Amino acid sequence: MKFYLNGSWKSGQELMEVLNPYDGSVIDTVPRASTTDVEEALCGAVQGAEQMASLTGYERFEILRRVSNLMRKRMDDLATTLSSEEGKTIGEARFEVDRAVQTIELSGEEAKRLGGELLPLEGGKDVKNKLGFTLRVPCGVVAAIAPFNFPLNLVCHKVGPALAAGNSVILKPASDTPLVSLKLVEILLDAGLPPLGISCLTGSGAVVGEAICSDPRVRKITFTGSQEVGEQICRVAGLKKVTMELGSNCPLIALPDANPEQVAQAALSSGYANAGQVCISAQRLIVADTIHDDVMSALLPKVESLVVGNQLHAKTDMGPMVRECDAARVKSWVDEAAKEGAQILCGGDRDGTMMQATILDDAKTGMKVCREELFGPALAVLRVKDIDEAIKLANDTKYGLHASVFTQDIDRAMRFSREVDSGNIHINWGPLWRTDGMPYGGMKQSGIGREGPKYAIEEMTEMKAVVIHSR
Numbered sequence: 001m002k003f004y005l006n007g008s009w010k011s012g013q014e015l016m017e018v019l020n021p022y023d024g025s026v027i028d029t030v031p032r033a034s035t036t037d038v039e040e041a042l043c044g045a046v047q048g049a050e051q052m053a054s055l056t057g058y059e060r061f062e063i064l065r066r067v068s069n070l071m072r073k074r075m076d077d078l079a080t081t082l083s084s085e086e087g088k089t090i091g092e093a094r095f096e097v098d099r100a101v102q103t104i105e106l107s108g109e110e111a112k113r114l115g116g117e118l119l120p121l122e123g124g125k126d127v128k129n130k131l132g133f134t135l136r137v138p139c140g141v142v143a144a145i146a147p148f149n150f151p152l153n154l155v156c157h158k159v160g161p162a163l164a165a166g167n168s169v170i171l172k173p174a175s176d177t178p179l180v181s182l183k184l185v186e187i188l189l190d191a192g193l194p195p196l197g198i199s200c201l202t203g204s205g206a207v208v209g210e211a212i213c214s215d216p217r218v219r220k221i222t223f224t225g226s227q228e229v230g231e232q233i234c235r236v237a238g239l240k241k242v243t244m245e246l247g248s249n250c251p252l253i254a255l256p257d258a259n260p261e262q263v264a265q266a267a268l269s270s271g272y273a274n275a276g277q278v279c280i281s282a283q284r285l286i287v288a289d290t291i292h293d294d295v296m297s298a299l300l301p302k303v304e305s306l307v308v309g310n311q312l313h314a315k316t317d318m319g320p321m322v323r324e325c326d327a328a329r330v331k332s333w334v335d336e337a338a339k340e341g342a343q344i345l346c347g348g349d350r351d352g353t354m355m356q357a358t359i360l361d362d363a364k365t366g367m368k369v370c371r372e373e374l375f376g377p378a379l380a381v382l383r384v385k386d387i388d389e390a391i392k393l394a395n396d397t398k399y400g401l402h403a404s405v406f407t408q409d410i411d412r413a414m415r416f417s418r419e420v421d422s423g424n425i426h427i428n429w430g431p432l433w434r435t436d437g438m439p440y441g442g443m444k445q446s447g448i449g450r451e452g453p454k455y456a457i458e459e460m461t462e463m464k465a466v467v468i469h470s471r
Contacts, residue, residue: 001182003031003202006044007195012037016202018179021087021320021353022310030178033203038211041170041199045141046217048168048196053138055194057111060164064108066191071101074187080312082152082180087320087353088274089311100153103436106453107160114165114457119465131468136461138166139219139241143212145205145233147224148322149277151177155184157436158222161456163188163197167220171200172209176322178202205229213237220460224279226373227445243449243459245279245441247373248401250431251394252282253416255387256290258406262428263287264298266404267379270430272306272357275321276330276377280402280424280432283374284363285381286393292383296345296361303379304346306357320353321376327355330376334358337367337380347378365396373399387412394420400443402431423450 002009012031020027031037052060071078075097083093119132144158151174162169173181178200185200201208209229213221214236223233224245234242252270254263263285270282287295311319321327331350337360338344347358355377363370363380370380384390387407394403394416404426405416417425423442426433434440441450449459 001028001030001179003033003037003182003200004185005037005041005199005201010037016175018085018176020084021176021322022312027084028179030182030202033201033208035207035211037201038208038215041201042141042212042215042217044196045168045170045199048194048198049138049140051194052163052168052197053166055166057114060111060166061108063192064104064111064160064164067187067193068101068104068108070187070191071097071104071184074183078152078180078183081183082177083311083319085177085179086148086151087311087322089316089319090314092274096150096153099436100156103153103156103453104160106437107156107164107457110161110453110457111164114461116463119467121467129470131470133466135464135466136165137464139460139462140167141218142167142169142220142222142460143172143218144169145172145209145213145221145223145225146174146181148174148176149274149279152180152184153436154224155181157451157453157456159184159188159198161453162220162222162460163193164453165457165460167460168197169199170212170218171198172205172212173200173202175202175204209233210236213240222456222460230447241459243441243451243456244447245449245451246445246447248279248399248442248446249283249371249373249397250280250402251284251286251404252430253286253390253394253403253405254288254291254295255390255405255407255409255412256288257408258288258291260291260294260298263291263295263406264302266406266430267295267299268302270404270432271379272303272318272377273432275318275355277321277326277375278432280434281375282379282404282430282432284370284393285379286384286390287381288390289383289385292381296359296381300345300359303357303359308354308356318357318377321355322353324353326376327353330355330374330378333369333374333376334360334378337363337369340364340367342367342369342380365393371397387415391416391419394422398445401441401446402426404429404431
């Protein structure tokens with residue numbers, strides 16, 4: 001496929017192969033963008049921002065409504081493309097496309113609701129005959145840098161709100177999964193988006209991403225990815241608005257009154273979706289001593305029964321990891337934990353990009369699998385005595401994105417909600433749960449800002465205060 005910048009589809013002098021992670025076959029090629037391409041995209045985006053700002057909220061809503069309708073019509077193609085390049089199962093891919101449609105719909109609805117507030121100026125001493133109100137105006141050019149693991153829905157969480165707010169967008173998809181983003185650009189243009197409203201550059205993040213983020217013509221950056229890359233973007237960004245959705249090490253806590261079967265089902269769903277390559281995957285299963293054995297008895301057969309294989313086959317439960325080096329890293333962390341005393345109850349091996357679904361029992365807090373972001377299909381199990389110890393372990397990480405607890409005690413649930421340092425708290429389900437309209441983001445090193453169309457639009461607009469002085 002070609003990439004799209006400054007109002008036209010173009011080829012590059014150098015191409016990158018897009019591979020199917022299951023068998024390494026070449027799906028397609030895309031151009032490798034240069035800094036010259038970035039400059040051309042930025043010039044077009046500046047003009048595009050003016051065009052987008054001139055549209056009414058209702059006109060932007062109409063465009064995004066047409067986008068969602070076209071996405072539905074092209075769902076099979078989008079899902080197959082997504083599954084082929086990312087490695088998630090075809091069922092997971094269809095679910096992601098459906099969510100992406102909802103994200104675009106929500107963004108379009110919010111385009112009609114942009115507004116300000118009346119300011120209580122006369123609350124100030126000796127202030128009379130003043131009328132004040134706020135306006136929300138677009139930032140201008142938004143840089144959207146997306147990850148590989150949700151290459152359509154997370155792109156829509158950036159592009160949809162940015163366009164709804166009246167900005168132009170320069171999109172940098174992940175190098176492993178650019179094809180579904182390029183197909184989204186086709187849909188945006190077919191739906192009537194002004195041609196300069198979007199650019200999509202494929203290529204190296206170190207080259208393309210840094211050139212985009214350091215340019216003063218970009219007024220807003222929205223990024224999802226690793227903590228290390230996020231920190232580098234913030235260093236080069238300068239005085240820009242930034243949203244950073246970074247890493248995590250999410251805990252799932254089961255207190256003594258939890259239902260072991262419900263805990264096991266949530267751990268299965270939260271720990272192994274997309275081969276564990278989800279920011280809000282359950283990575284630590286923290287279980288009360290009194291129900292540990294019951295939870296393991298319920299969980300182990302569920303994990304062992306997962307069908308791992310070709311992601312395009314309908315009966316596959318878990319596909320490959322996106323890169324073999326990532327599978328090798330997960331395998332090495334699992335081996336390291338086993339050497340340090342953890343017990344591998346199931347899994348633990350890999351074949352190329354295929355990492356087995358793994359349970360590490362009797363894990364300890366100092367192990368890498370309990371401290372860093374694994375981003376793979378392994379669950380570390382730790383034991384605790386009570387809620388005090390559970391909360392301490394939940395907070396024993398530099399991250400704070402999602403956390404969950406199973407309990408029937410409302411007092412314990414509320415205490416957990418107040419005391420655990422996490423952007424989202426789940427009671428009686430796993431951490432891997434998100435509906436696309438909710439505020440989504442983390443605390444501590446898990447990031448800055450919130451996604452979800454309503455909340456993202458606030459971050460993609462600037463506030464003006466207007467005061468009318470009358471006699």
